[in-house]
Amino acid sequence: MSNNKNHPFHLVEISPWPILGALSAMTIMSGAIVMFHKLNSNLLMFGLMTTLLIMYQWWRDISRESTFQGLHTFTVSMGMRWGMILFIVSEILFFVSFFWSFFHSALSPNIEMGMNWPPKGLSPFNPLQIPLLNTMILLSSGISVTWAHHSLMENNFKKASEGLMITIILGMYFTILQGYEYIEAPFTIADSAYGTTFFVATGFHGLHVIIGTTFLMVSLTRHLMNHFSSIHHFGFEAAAWYWHFVDVVWLFLYISIYWWGS
Numbered sequence: 001m002s003n004n005k006n007h008p009f010h011l012v013e014i015s016p017w018p019i020l021g022a023l024s025a026m027t028i029m030s031g032a033i034v035m036f037h038k039l040n041s042n043l044l045m046f047g048l049m050t051t052l053l054i055m056y057q058w059w060r061d062i063s064r065e066s067t068f069q070g071l072h073t074f075t076v077s078m079g080m081r082w083g084m085i086l087f088i089v090s091e092i093l094f095f096v097s098f099f100w101s102f103f104h105s106a107l108s109p110n111i112e113m114g115m116n117w118p119p120k121g122l123s124p125f126n127p128l129q130i131p132l133l134n135t136m137i138l139l140s141s142g143i144s145v146t147w148a149h150h151s152l153m154e155n156n157f158k159k160a161s162e163g164l165m166i167t168i169i170l171g172m173y174f175t176i177l178q179g180y181e182y183i184e185a186p187f188t189i190a191d192s193a194y195g196t197t198f199f200v201a202t203g204f205h206g207l208h209v210i211i212g213t214t215f216l217m218v219s220l221t222r223h224l225m226n227h228f229s230s231i232h233h234f235g236f237e238a239a240a241w242y243w244h245f246v247d248v249v250w251l252f253l254y255i256s257i258y259w260w261g262s
Contacts, residue, residue, distance in 0.1 A: 008075040010065070017058035024050040059218075066235070067227050077234050084238045088245050091208075095249050098201040099256065105193040106261055117261070118194050123186045124262035130181050131258040134174050135250065141170035142247040145216070145240050152223070155230045164220040164236075167243065171213035178206050198257060205249055212246045215239040 005011075024047055031044030066072040072080070106117045113119040125131055148163025182199075189199040219236040222228060228236055 008073045010071045010073070010076045015058070015061065017054055017061070021051065021054045021058065024054055027051075063222065063227060063235070066232075072232075072234070077232075080234055080238075084241060088241060091245060092249075095201070095204070095252075098197065098204065099252065101193075102197040102201060102257060102261065105197060109193075113192050113194070119192050122191060122194060124194075125181065125185075125258060127254070127258040127262055130177055131254055134177055135254050137170050137174045137177070138247050138250050141167045141174075142244060144170065145243050149237070149240050152228060152233055152236065153230050157223075160223060161220065164216060164223065168213055168216050168220065171209055171216065171243075174209055175206065175213070178202070178209075194261075198261075201253060201257060205246070205253055208246050208249070212239070212243045215242055 027047030028044060028051060029047075031041070031047045035041045035044050105113075109115050109117045109119070118124045144163045144166040148160045148167065151159035151163055187195045187198075189195050216239050219228075219239045222235060
């Protein structure tokens with residue numbers, strides 16, 4: 001394809017990654033079925049490894065397009081911004097379904113749970129212990145990622161790096177504490193609707209924290225490789241938006257499930 005064009009859009013080159021990504025996703029699904037029925041995880045592990053390799057190479061190509069090839073014009077960048085906004089909206093609706101389920105069960109607990117919430121005999125977490133600490137950690141990480149963003153816009157390379165590192169460390173700390181909380185939990189996901197809604201909602205949030213931390217680690221790596229400038233850094237901006245979304249969801253989880261629900 002010729003590099004001469006009279007429009008601001010990015011017409012993507014032919015790439016093997018979409019079809020290979022679809023095949024590797026199908027391999028993961030097939031491997032999960034085999035693991036459930038035959039207790040053999042080899043195909044699942046193969047699918048996960050190929051998916052990770054394809055993700056790395058696909059995103060590597062996108063990074064090249066946005067930096068060295070200069071294909072991400074203002075128009076392309078605006079399209080990506082709207083795509084990220086709509087993705088976050090879809091994630092919000094994803095968590096709305098969990099909150100809907102929680103409040104449906106909490107406001108009118110059925111007779112199988114003794115018409116109590118939490119069910120009688122079930123010990124909920126103390127909201128003033130690890131959950132409160134995790135809340136402070138995520139709020140602090142929201143401050144540090146904002147600091148990193150403003151430092152980047154001011155061309156302060158060192159402060160942006162420090163802010164990103166602090167945010168990543170706080171994200172890892174949150175995940176470790178949540179893992180410890182799960183290990184010490186006095187109930188399981190099988191303990192009535194309370195256990196199910198608790199572990200599904202907080203578990204998916206924990207997964208989003210891991211994804212967001214990985215997103216920020218990739219942004220830090222790209223930042224150290226000078227991929228970002230003060231006016232051209234949407235990769236990092238998208239990571240910051242995602243992290244703020246994770247922060248806000250946790251606040252709702254803490255207030256509703258840990259504090260009000262206990």
